[in-house]
Every structure is written in C-alpha cells, then in structure tokens.
Amino acid sequence: MNLLQQILQSKALERTKRFVGKQSGLYLKLKRFTPSASEEMRTAMLCKHMGITHVVDIGANTGQFAESLYDFGFSGKVVSFEPVAAAREELEKRSAPYPNWTIAERCAIGAEDGTITMNVSDDTVFSSALPIKDSYVSHNQKSRIVRQEEVPVFQIDTILPRYIKDPDNASILFKIDTQGFEKQVLDGGNETLSKAKGLKIEIPLYAIYENTEFQFFDIMDLARHHGFQPYSFHVEGVDLTTGRVNTIDGLFFRED
Helix, strand or coil: CCHHHHHHHHHHHHHHHHHHHHHEEEEECCCCCCCCCCCCHHHHHHHHCCCCCCCECCCCCCCCCHHHHCCCCCCEEEEECCCCHHHHHHHHHHHHHCCCCCEECEEEEEEEEEEEEEEECCCCCCCHHHHHCCHCCCCCCHCCCEHHHHEEEEEEHHHHHHCCCHHHCCEEEEECCCCCHHHHHHHHCCHHHHHEEEEEEEEEEECCCCCCCHHHHHHHHHHHHHEEEEEEEEEEEEEECCCEEEEEEEEEEECC
C-alpha cells in the first residue's frame, strides 16, 4: 500500500467514525494513555516536575481531584475543603486509604470569616455560594438547587495555618474549583497565593452562575500579575446544545 492509499484510508476511517458517532451518540476513540490524552496524568506529572509538596484543594466535592493525583503517583500532602455535607461525607470515605490526605473541618472558603449559605444542587458538583442561572438549569436538571445549607466561611489565609504548619517551607499548589466563587476565594488568599508555586483554577468562559465576578481575562491578568506561567488547559464544561465551552481548568506555575 502506497502513502496516498494510506492517507485516503485514514481519512475514510475518520469520516466513518464521525458518521457512526453522530448516528449513535457514542464517541469512541482509542489513544495511547499519555499526558496529552489525560489531564489528570498531566497534572500529577507537572506537580512532580515542579516539586509540589502540598496541595490546597478548595472545592473538593467528593475528592475526585485529590484521588486522581494519588492514582498517578503524587506522594505529597493534600488538604481538602468542602462545605456541602453530603459531598464532604463521601470525601471523608474516599480519603481514608491515603495517610497524607487531610479533610479540613466543614467550611467554605471566601473573602472574609463568618457564615455563608450554600446552594446545594441535585448533583453536588454544581453546588455554589452563588445561585445557578435558570437558563443553565433548564437544560441540565441535575444542576437545580434542591436545598440550602448555612456553613462557616473562612479566608484561606486565616484557616490554612491550622493544616500546614510551615507554609514558608512548603511548595504549594493552590487549587480552586468553587463554581463561580473564585474571586472571593482569591480575595481572602493573598498570602497563600503569594507563597504558592502553582495555581489550578476553574475559569469561566461563559458564566453559568449569577454574579460571577472573575472570568477568563480577569484570571489571565491575575496569573500574569503574580508571575504565573500557563502550563495546561483543559475543557471542563460544554453547552451541549450550542457547543460553546462554559468553563476550562487552567494550571499555572511560577518558574524559578
């Protein structure tokens, strides 16, 4: 088989895969399991490469992020914060096999210390201190608010010393996934951010929560202002009716 025939065959295969996918609704693609294929593997590898010793996991939900780090060989310490009662209960169970994984007291993280009302969604990954937009709920019923819970809220600068005793000698990844509440977390985390080696943050391209204050350009400006370089981006949430990307995850590091 000559090169031209190989190219034509590969193009025909790609078109066939697209056709089958469109008709069936199934997307099938086999790829080598590498950092280019897995965002989770990429993150863990970069943490190792950059010498991260501590991860501050804000908005842990049930522990998906921290568990993936350990699955891919991370050996440092993780401190997870999660305010929603049901999610935190699952988080505690998930963390049990990992001696370096600490679950902080039940609280939210924000711009000031006090109390805050959490809007708890049917699928807890959508829970937020901000109300979710009706336009989003209309095509994703799992995001609808089913109850509210009042919880303590702390600045991360206030509460983190309870869990990391010597932050000046820690190499910290500051991870924030708080469903539109990222600015408030950062407003209460100037000291933590100034000491962080890395920043992993959910970035809204199209906000699905009311009163979201930080969006794409704000976060890019903040990262650049604090000397962070972009290392990885990952598509997180997509509007299935239009194809528009709602959110991405950005991973940034300070370079020596």
